[in-house]
Amino acid sequence: MNFTLCHLDDHLLIVNKPAGLLSVPGRGPDKADCVAARVQAVYSDALVVHRLDMATSGLLLFARGLDMQRALSRLFETRQVHKEYLADVAGELPEQGSIDLPLIADWPNRPRQQVDWTHGKPSLTHYQRLSYDPVQDISRVLLLPVTGRSHQLRVHLSAIGHPILGDIFYDGRPATRLHLHASRLSLPHPVTSEGLEVQSPADF
Secondary structure, eight states, X not given: OOSEEEEEOSSEEEEEEOTTSBSSOOSSGGGOOBHHHHHHHHOTTEEEOOOOOTTOEEEEEEEXXXXXXXXXXXXXXXXXXEEEEEEEEXXXXXXXXXXXXXXXXXXXXXXXXXXXXXXXXXXXXXXXXXXEETTTTEEEEEEEESSOOTTHHHHHHHHTTOOBTTOTTTTOOOOSSOOEEEEEEEEEOTTTOOEEEEEOOOOO
């Protein structure tokens, strides 16, 4: 199977993506291996609904069939899908706060993104500090993105002076991997309307 299945029913499935694996195929045969291909090898009707950065681990939702893909996409569009992330960041972050900085692609340096007050798209992240290690000067943080821009959490944390550990694009401290994990996914089930919640602990 080559992936960890966290939830499965007739309409959708949720898997735990390891860090370092693409969500969907990239360009070229050397980038064909991805979570989507592995899932579809077992569940042929599985379709992508959202993505995680290659370096980010955690919960990834798939629809089973086109109708369900449309239904789940609508839930994302209307912000009924709630995602939580765990991260380790440099420095002592305030206990809680919000980062409201517009983002746009840094085209000469893709896939990097950047803050751009003129052309950037509105991007909002709430955060809560869970713990602080004064010896290593590292904060464990719960991140609650309101919008879902590419690299949003990584750019936002770096922009306020607390880059995520292991972030090679945004000056994070060296680490064996990016310390960013999609730890919780909750949504109303598109068929039953009952609340569906799945959690996954971080492995860093």
